Amino acid sequence: MIKRNTLVKDLNNLMNIYDYQDYGPNGLQIEGRQEIKKICFAVSATRASVAKAVELNADALIVHHGLFWKFHGPKTLTGAFYHRVAPLVKNDINLLGYHLPLDAHIEYGNAKAIADLIELTDLKPFGDHKGMPTGVKGKFKSPIDPAELKTKLEKVLSHSVIHSSPNEDKIKSMGIITGGANGDWVQAKRDGLDSYLTGEISEHDWHEAREDNIHFFAGGHNATEQFGVQYLLKYLQAKYPDCEYQFISSENPA
Numbered sequence: 001m002i003k004r005n006t007l008v009k010d011l012n013n014l015m016n017i018y019d020y021q022d023y024g025p026n027g028l029q030i031e032g033r034q035e036i037k038k039i040c041f042a043v044s045a046t047r048a049s050v051a052k053a054v055e056l057n058a059d060a061l062i063v064h065h066g067l068f069w070k071f072h073g074p075k076t077l078t079g080a081f082y083h084r085v086a087p088l089v090k091n092d093i094n095l096l097g098y099h100l101p102l103d104a105h106i107e108y109g110n111a112k113a114i115a116d117l118i119e120l121t122d123l124k125p126f127g128d129h130k131g132m133p134t135g136v137k138g139k140f141k142s143p144i145d146p147a148e149l150k151t152k153l154e155k156v157l158s159h160s161v162i163h164s165s166p167n168e169d170k171i172k173s174m175g176i177i178t179g180g181a182n183g184d185w186v187q188a189k190r191d192g193l194d195s196y197l198t199g200e201i202s203e204h205d206w207h208e209a210r211e212d213n214i215h216f217f218a219g220g221h222n223a224t225e226q227f228g229v230q231y232l233l234k235y236l237q238a239k240y241p242d243c244e245y246q247f248i249s250s251e252n253p254a
Helices: 004-015 047-055 079-090 100-104 110-117 146-157 182-190 203-211 228-239
Strands: 027-030 038-044 060-065 094-097 120-126 135-144 162-164 171-176 195-198 215-218 244-247
Touching (some): 004 060, 027 079, 038 228, 060 228, 100 228, 110 146, 146 195, 162 203, 171 182, 182 195, 203 215, 228 244
Parallel strands (some): 038 244, 171 195
Antiparallel strands (some): 027 094, 120 135, 135 171, 162 215
16 A cells, blocks of 8 residues: 555656646646555546546556646536546546656656667667656667668557658667657757657658658657556556556557
8 A cells, every 4th residue: 555645756756747847737636545555557547547447446547648738728627528537536536647757757758668678778868848858869789770670669569650761771879759749850860860759740740851861750649658657557566566556558549
């Protein structure tokens, strides 16, 4: 069992949330019961993930995408949004969300997890949002053929990958910022990298990255951000082994 305040303090400090100027609040977003015995994890706080957390009798739900965003502005608790929030409140379930801090974390982040899976080495912080990193960059042990890397990414992500390819040269390095960071391939160019991975790609970025000799790989927003919360699961499981933990997957193909 973990006390709610202990869990929140632990993860807030681990994620270094106070150094980020994010698009929404990090940490505890909905306060539930004080004693936590079962924790569920999901990429996003959706109606489906919330319903599953209720079904599993979770005491807390930890997500990458929480409920509150600056770009949405004030929202009334009505309609679809109500049906996300109400089950958490009615069932006394804590909701914790970690956005940019979980993207960038050098040990437990989304980008770090993918870097591990594709065997990048010499990892360093990468990207910039108001002075803070948003991903990681690294080098391949041996230069890899672009087509081979695309196949490897599709296997790791369990998702199709769009590849904007400027040439057939083997790839030596990669910058990774997961999710919707399609415009940040320019930071890979700036850092002297020859490839970039994120979740989404726009029409103009497909052309511009190619023309600027950057291999751009886009593997899906949800698919590239499914790993950070699972790393947090393993972190908490090792630290608080008496609790129960479960990851809730999403069918979102985007």
